Amino acid sequence: MKEFQILLRDIDQYGQTFQYNDQKIWLDPIKEFHIACKVINAIQAEVFILPEEEGCLFRGKIKGKISVPCDRCAEETEITIDYAFDEFEEYPNDDLEITSEEVLDDHRIIFKDKNATIVDIGALLWEEFVLTLPTKPLCKKDCKGVCPTCGKNLNEGNCTCEEQGHDPRLAVLRNLKIQ
Numbered sequence: 001m002k003e004f005q006i007l008l009r010d011i012d013q014y015g016q017t018f019q020y021n022d023q024k025i026w027l028d029p030i031k032e033f034h035i036a037c038k039v040i041n042a043i044q045a046e047v048f049i050l051p052e053e054e055g056c057l058f059r060g061k062i063k064g065k066i067s068v069p070c071d072r073c074a075e076e077t078e079i080t081i082d083y084a085f086d087e088f089e090e091y092p093n094d095d096l097e098i099t100s101e102e103v104l105d106d107h108r109i110i111f112k113d114k115n116a117t118i119v120d121i122g123a124l125l126w127e128e129f130v131l132t133l134p135t136k137p138l139c140k141k142d143c144k145g146v147c148p149t150c151g152k153n154l155n156e157g158n159c160t161c162e163e164q165g166h167d168p169r170l171a172v173l174r175n176l177k178i179q
Contacts, residue, residue: 001120003022003024003122004020004025004120004121004122004123004125005118005119005120005121005122006018006049006118006119006121007116007117007118007119008051008116008118008119009116009117010039010089010173011049011051011119013051015048015049015050015051015057016048016049017046017047017048017049018046018047018048018049018121018152019043019044019045019046020044020045020046020047020121020125021044023039023042023043025043025045025122025125025126026039026043026126026129027039030169034149035133036068036069037066037067037068037133038066038067038068038076039064039066040064040065040066040078041064041065042064042123043062043063043064043066043129044062044063044064045060045061045062045063045119045125046060046061047060047124047125048060049119049121050141054090054091054097055089055090055091056088056089056091056119057086057087057088058085058086058088058089058124059084059085059086059087059170060084060085060125060128061082061083061084061085062075062081062082062083062085062125062128062129062132063078063081063082063083064080064081065078065080066078066079067079067083068133068134068137069137070137070138070139070143071136071137071138072138072139072145072146072153073143073145073146073153073155074138074146075123075139075153075155076139077138077139079133079134079137081129081132083128083131083132085131086127087124087128089124091117092117099127112168132154139155140155143155147159147161
């Protein structure tokens, strides 16, 4: 996203702080990558960028509230984001020209374009946001999930399904003795 790119030469040598309240940073990639996430309270970010001799230091915070499905019962679960990060990104080699369309793994945040060094702050913020997402979100610690037969949410009470026996594919392992 070009609107979230900053020319490094425009940043003061002592660093500069940027505020990001534009929800497009989050909503466009959430939609593009089909992430089951809804923004409840606007996500806000603050980033301090300090250019150094070998690269750039990024220090920032991301705050907001999102809703994601519980990993066991699929009910909506609210997650409060209050995340701080520090990132150091080295400058690309002078002989290497990288455009925003082909950002290399080694230089995903800073790239060169026609003799100008550019910081893609949108890429940095999206990467840090994804790191805040829980890998296994739960609505509560003791979430019982859903019945594998009828799909009833077991947090709301038991279902009338017969208790399933053991998986027949694993029957051969029942008599296994480990010494």
